Amino acid sequence: MDEIVTGVEHYLTENVPVKLISQGAEALVFETSVHPYNPNKTDETYIIKYRPQKAYRHPQIDKTLTKHRTLGESRCLAKLATMSGINAPQLIACDPYNGYIWQSKIGGLLPNGEFSNLKNYLWFNKNDPYSTINVENVLISVGKQIGILHCNQYVHGDLTSSNIVLEKSGLNNWIPFLIDFGLSSYSTLVEDKGVDLYVLERAILSTHSSFAENYNKWLLKGYESAYNEFYGAKSSELVQVLKKFEEVRLRGRKRSMIG
Numbered sequence: 639m640d641e642i643v644t645g646v647e648h649y650l651t652e653n654v655p656v657k658l659i660s661q662g663a664e665a666l667v668f669e670t671s672v673h674p675y676n677p678n679k680t681d682e683t684y685i686i687k688y689r690p691q692k693a694y695r696h697p698q699i700d701k702t703l704t705k706h707r708t709l710g711e712s713r714c715l716a717k718l719a720t721m722s723g724i725n726a727p728q729l730i731a732c733d734p735y736n737g738y739i740w741q742s743k744i745g746g747l748l749p750n751g752e753f754s755n756l757k758n759y760l761w762f763n764k765n766d767p768y769s770t771i772n773v774e775n776v777l778i779s780v781g782k783q784i785g786i787l788h789c790n791q792y793v794h795g796d797l798t799s800s801n802i803v804l805e806k807s808g809l810n811n812w813i814p815f816l817i818d819f820g821l822s823s824y825s826t827l828v829e830d831k832g833v834d835l836y837v838l839e840r841a842i843l844s845t846h847s848s849f850a851e852n853y854n855k856w857l858l859k860g861y862e863s864a865y866n867e868f869y870g871a872k873s874s875e876l877v878q879v880l881k882k883f884e885e886v887r888l889r890g891r892k893r894s895m896i897g
């Protein structure tokens with residue numbers, strides 16, 4: 639791992655100091671205060687997502703895949719920036735042959751010092767009865783973000799509560815942003831949308847099981863509101879996605895019964 643980080647530091651040169659903040663299945667994520675091509679912009683923090691070479695893949699296939707995924711994620715971020723109502727990181731630069739994406743940094747710290755993703759936020763609020771209304775509002779807004787994404791025929795592909803990050807706004811208000819579009823794609827298929835909803839529902843169930851029923855109800859409420867605004871009330875588009883969501887759920891249940 640140290641070797642990969644040293645390789646990144648070497649590639650970016652000492653003019654771009656970086657700090658490793660996450661090491662996921664697919665990528666290493668760094669923070670920097672240096673903008674890639676505007677040295678006067680020194681007041682912000684940026685994210686550099688780097689997909690390292692995978693030793694288990696043939697080098698040529700690895701290069702092609704890295705380029706494909708880096709470009710795919712960058713294109714998606716660029717497209718999202720043109721969609722009204724979507725909150726996602728801003729694409730700043732893309733270096734597809736070397737696997738780097740620069741993007742704006744989303745989020746900060748919760749009052750307990752944890753990073754402000756939805757997972758930590760729900761943990762942080764789970765014992766505070768007075769926060770219910772805030773949690774409800776946040777989850778409705780999260781559902782709405784997913785709904786807007788789907789109405790625009792994009793699916794996320796990896797909707798976990800860590801891939802939803804909250805930006806503080808005002809004293810006690812949090813605005814959700816979707817991040818990590820590495821598996822996202824353009825899709826008109828209700829199946830893909832149903833799967834997106836199912837993945838998030840499972841993520842909420844497994845990490846926040848005591849309140850999952852309410853949390854998922856609020857998420858769906860926000861999701862439906864996006865469809866109602868986009869297509870009008872009681873649209874067939876919404877009915878079809880919800881029907882598919884139910885089917886995907888049933889398939890999931892059967893699979894877990896069979897083991």
Ligand SMILES: Nc1ncnc2c1ncn2[C@@H]1O[C@H](COP(=O)(O)OP(=O)(O)OP(=O)(O)O)[C@@H](O)[C@H]1O
Nearest residue numbers: 660662663664665667685727742743744800817818
């Ligand atoms: N734009 C961003 N702003 C703030 N934090 C970010 C941003 N992008 C990524 N991160 C942080 O880095 C982590 C990993 O990023 P990301 O999910 O994009 O990479 P990944 O390799 O797909 O990770 P995983 O395999 O865990 O899903 C995120 O959970 C988040 O904490």
